[in-house]
Amino acid sequence: MTAPDRTGPDADPEPMRPLVGMGAAVGIGVVVGVVTAFTLVRVGAPLHWAVVVAVPVLALGVLAARLPRATDVAWAAPPALFSTATSGHASTLASRLAEAAVDHDRFTLRVQPRLRRLVEARLRQEHGVHDLADPRAAAVLGPELHRLVTDPAATLPEPTRLAELLENL
Known part of the structure; x- marks a missing residue:
């Protein structure tokens, strides 16, 4: 008997890690x-x-x-259909980004992969670039946004700067 497939939309994005070993x-x-x-x-x-x-x-x-970190938020994919219940996701986005700005682990494990997927999708749709390793990706994104989504040591910029970077995308 095989284990159930946990790669679908209802799969956890990552297992919750305990505080210490x-x-x-x-x-x-x-x-x-x-x-x-x-x-x-x-x-x-x-x-x-x-x-x-x-x-x-x-x-x-x-x-x-x-015990896993009590403050970890279980980030789930948004539902396929919009409803008033999903509008709560937008209202908590600012607080989640604020937490990621001060907690580097939260940024690299939760926010950066989602930003990377967003940037990759936009590059494929608008510019025909299929990989962030492609030199054209760095040219299209600019050095700051490219570093933000590819460098593990990158930190979340100020909210206004992040908005500008994403708007230029």
Whole structure:
């Protein structure tokens, strides 16, 4: 039996990543558990009871460290048909771009790939350029927009500058 195909429009754009790796999570859990046990012993609890209470705290520390980022927004493809429910996507776009401007991971993992697909589609439609690696793409886009969609170290420009770049596209 094969796994279900997760490449369609309902597929997640990427798996949610935990805050830290497993080793770091265990380290955090051990520190939290030891601090809990030490605190309980210092306030007068017997050592065996301090350990009994600290073990679940340790487990919760590991679990909390392995949870995905709570602030990650699940970006989904817009529905095929426009409705009043989809107008909410536009109203939150400004806040999502503002978050991406200060969180480089959010920009490179969420915003930049979408910008890249938008730019590639426009290049194919308007200029017959099928790849961003094509030298004509850099000439058509200009150095700033080309760097924005191709360079992993690029950062999101100010909103007005981003609007100008996309308008010129």
